[in-house]
Amino acid sequence: MITAVPSLLQFASPGLEPALMWDPAAIGDGEWWRLGTALVVQDGRAGRAAGWHHRGMDLERNVPFDVQAYEARVKSSPCFICAIVAGDPAYDHEQIVYEDEHHLAFLSRYPTLPGYLLVSPKQHVEHVVRDLDEDAYLALMRVVRKVALAVEAVVPSERTYLLSLGSRQGNAHLHWHVAPLPPGTPYEKQQYHALMSENGLIPWTRAQAEELAARVRQALS
Incomplete structure (x- = not known):
C-alpha cells in the first residue's frame, strides 16, 4: 500500500x-x-x-532515440561487451559497477530509467541457457541478484525488472537487463513501456552517471 x-x-x-x-x-x-x-x-x-x-536528474523521457541508426550500428559493429572486457579505449566512458573474474556489470548507455544497468559474463556466449552449464548459469544469476539489490539500495524502486534480451543479428553477447521502476510510475508506463528506448531516454550527464555508478559500487562493497 x-x-x-x-x-x-x-x-x-x-x-x-x-x-x-x-x-x-x-x-x-x-x-x-x-x-x-x-x-x-x-x-x-x-x-x-x-x-x-x-540532484536535478530529470525523469521525463524527453531525449529522442534514433532506433534505425542504433539498429544499423549494432548490426555492423563488433561486440560491444567484448570491447569493454578487452579495455577498448572507445568504451572508456562505460561506468562499470561490478567486475569479477567471469562477470561484468555496467550502467546502460541508453537509460530509460535511473539505475538501469546490464550484467554479462565476460566470455562471449549468446544463449541465455544453452551456452552455460548449470554452475555458470547459477553464478551469473547470483551476480544479477547481487547487483540488483545494490541498485535497489541506491535508487528508489517499487519493482525491479530482470530480463535477458539481445539478438543473433546484433548485441548477441548474453546480457541481463536490471531496470528499477520508480515509485508511483503510472501503470500504462510500466513494464515494456518503461524499458523501450523508442519511448524516449532520460536526460542525464556523464557526471551524474559517474556519481550513480560510484554509489552502486559503494553499495556492493
Missing part, C-alpha cells in the same frame, strides 16, 4: 526543495532525494505519483 506522508517534509534540508533522505544507510552525508510536494512511501521507499529526481 502506498500512502502520502506530508509530515516527512520536516526532514527537508534548509534551503533545498522539500526533500526526504531515503535509506540513510546507503546514501552519504548531504545526499538528498529531492521530491515534489506529493511525497509517498512504500515499504520505506519514497517517491511521488508524478515522478522523482535526484
